Amino acid sequence: MGKGANNLLSADLNNLATEPLPKTLISWDEVKKHNTKDNCWIVVNNFVYNVTSFKKNHPGGAKIIEFYAGQDATEVFNAFHKDFDRVFKFAKCYKIGQIDPNDKSNEKLSPDVKEKVEKEIAIRKDFKDVKEAAEKMGLFKPSYTFYFLHGIHIVLFQMLGYYILLNYGSKSWAAVLLALACNVIAEAQAGWAQHDYGHSSMLSKPKHNNYVHLFFMGFIKGASADWWTYMHNMHHAKPNVIEKDPDVRLEPFFVVGTVEPRRRAEKNVKQKKKNYYPFTIQQYLFPIAAPLLFPLLFQWTTIRHAIRRNKYLDLVSMVPMYILHFWVTYATFQSVLKCAVYFFFVRLFESAWFTWVSQCNHIVMDVHDDVDYDSWLHLQIKATCNIEKSWFNDWYTGHLNFQIEHHLFPTMPRHNLYKIQPLVKSLCEKHGVSYVIKPLWRAFYDILLSLKKSGQLWKEAYDELISSL
Numbered sequence: 001m002g003k004g005a006n007n008l009l010s011a012d013l014n015n016l017a018t019e020p021l022p023k024t025l026i027s028w029d030e031v032k033k034h035n036t037k038d039n040c041w042i043v044v045n046n047f048v049y050n051v052t053s054f055k056k057n058h059p060g061g062a063k064i065i066e067f068y069a070g071q072d073a074t075e076v077f078n079a080f081h082k083d084f085d086r087v088f089k090f091a092k093c094y095k096i097g098q099i100d101p102n103d104k105s106n107e108k109l110s111p112d113v114k115e116k117v118e119k120e121i122a123i124r125k126d127f128k129d130v131k132e133a134a135e136k137m138g139l140f141k142p143s144y145t146f147y148f149l150h151g152i153h154i155v156l157f158q159m160l161g162y163y164i165l166l167n168y169g170s171k172s173w174a175a176v177l178l179a180l181a182c183n184v185i186a187e188a189q190a191g192w193a194q195h196d197y198g199h200s201s202m203l204s205k206p207k208h209n210n211y212v213h214l215f216f217m218g219f220i221k222g223a224s225a226d227w228w229t230y231m232h233n234m235h236h237a238k239p240n241v242i243e244k245d246p247d248v249r250l251e252p253f254f255v256v257g258t259v260e261p262r263r264r265a266e267k268n269v270k271q272k273k274k275n276y277y278p279f280t281i282q283q284y285l286f287p288i289a290a291p292l293l294f295p296l297l298f299q300w301t302t303i304r305h306a307i308r309r310n311k312y313l314d315l316v317s318m319v320p321m322y323i324l325h326f327w328v329t330y331a332t333f334q335s336v337l338k339c340a341v342y343f344f345f346v347r348l349f350e351s352a353w354f355t356w357v358s359q360c361n362h363i364v365m366d367v368h369d370d371v372d373y374d375s376w377l378h379l380q381i382k383a384t385c386n387i388e389k390s391w392f393n394d395w396y397t398g399h400l401n402f403q404i405e406h407h408l409f410p411t412m413p414r415h416n417l418y419k420i421q422p423l424v425k426s427l428c429e430k431h432g433v434s435y436v437i438k439p440l441w442r443a444f445y446d447i448l449l450s451l452k453k454s455g456q457l458w459k460e461a462y463d464e465l466i467s468s469l
Helices: 003-011 028-033 062-066 074-080 084-094 111-136 144-168 173-198 206-220 225-237 260-270 279-308 312-333 336-360 376-381 391-396 400-408 414-431 440-467
Strands: 039-044 047-050 095-099
Touching: 028 039, 039 062, 039 074, 047 084, 062 225, 074 225, 074 376, 084 095, 111 376, 111 414, 144 173, 144 206, 144 312, 173 206, 173 225, 173 336, 206 225, 206 312, 225 279, 225 312, 260 440, 279 312, 279 336, 279 440, 312 336, 336 440, 376 400, 376 414, 400 414
Parallel strands: none
Antiparallel strands: 039 047, 047 095
16 A cells, blocks of 8 residues: 555655765665565665665664665654764665656555545645744754753752751651652653753754763663663654554553554454453553553663663663662661662652653554554654643653654754744644644543543453454
């Protein structure tokens, strides 16, 4: 279905690279054949690249390239990169040809698919204009004052928590709770800060952002920066796409969306397991699972990732956080067990904060299979929604209340996201694309409603399949 779709989309981008055209002309039918991890071709600006050998060295991880194997990766490439000249210069050795301008793959499309593809072409053109407008408005330029003050407030909360714990923690449980609140705020806000630097939102060169990213992710949070980059890039490349976005791979405890519940039911029936885990109660399980995500899963997977991938700098950056935390808490409690309990509760509340915010923008939206002709706008916006702007929402969510704009422009400094919102809303209105925005409380509540609906769909499919045996 998508062989000609890529040809139609790519031919209308009007942003071909400026270097001389390669002599080899390649059809989209040929490109589509190279769509596996062991045989991986991608198309950027109508040029075809064989990145099979390169992807393992890709700074953003191999998976993100594999997701676009046999597809047009132009828009995702433009969204993720800032240093285009350097990247294109490096990519020359992987270039194997150009898409044939006379390719006839589009003639194989059915009328309904062709209509959808033509709509995506129009969206791509207009989105390109919006991005150019954002660049002219200076929205990709950071406020160093904002990032400095945000970083300082994180360090101050962390130090304040340790100060209270050292000086008053052994005398008063109220002081321990106040210190805990300060440390949780520092850890949660460091999570939003590292998110900015991980997207290269502040400094012009990615490697310089990586150093600051390492500080917040390693020294403040005690986690691997490379692990976050690997996981988060997959999420941004194919948000809410089944089997590609790690944020919607929630098995074995949750099913999400409208497609996955039936597939999970079919799998359960094939396994011939009666009285299988009832997904009809998953909306009650989420408030319990959300706080446990960090202390029971992420805490260990991030360290394991760094060890398995030999990310020694990540490991070294984590050590000071654990030494400092243990020194402060042991000096207060004089007990290793109590030190561990305090650390567990920091992770517990930090996890709840992060999980509710991150999931309210996504799992309540469309969870779907990959569609290779989707425009960047359509791919991102059907998987994301916004939360209303307020000073508290901006701070509490790390400006991810503008999740739509962030997904469309992942390298845009977050303090500028609200400025591009009117243009994005206007673009969506023009093309009949749903733009969802809601209050914070409603966004949280919709998580539970969405899980309830998906659980019911699973139950209906499961009962139907069982009765047909």
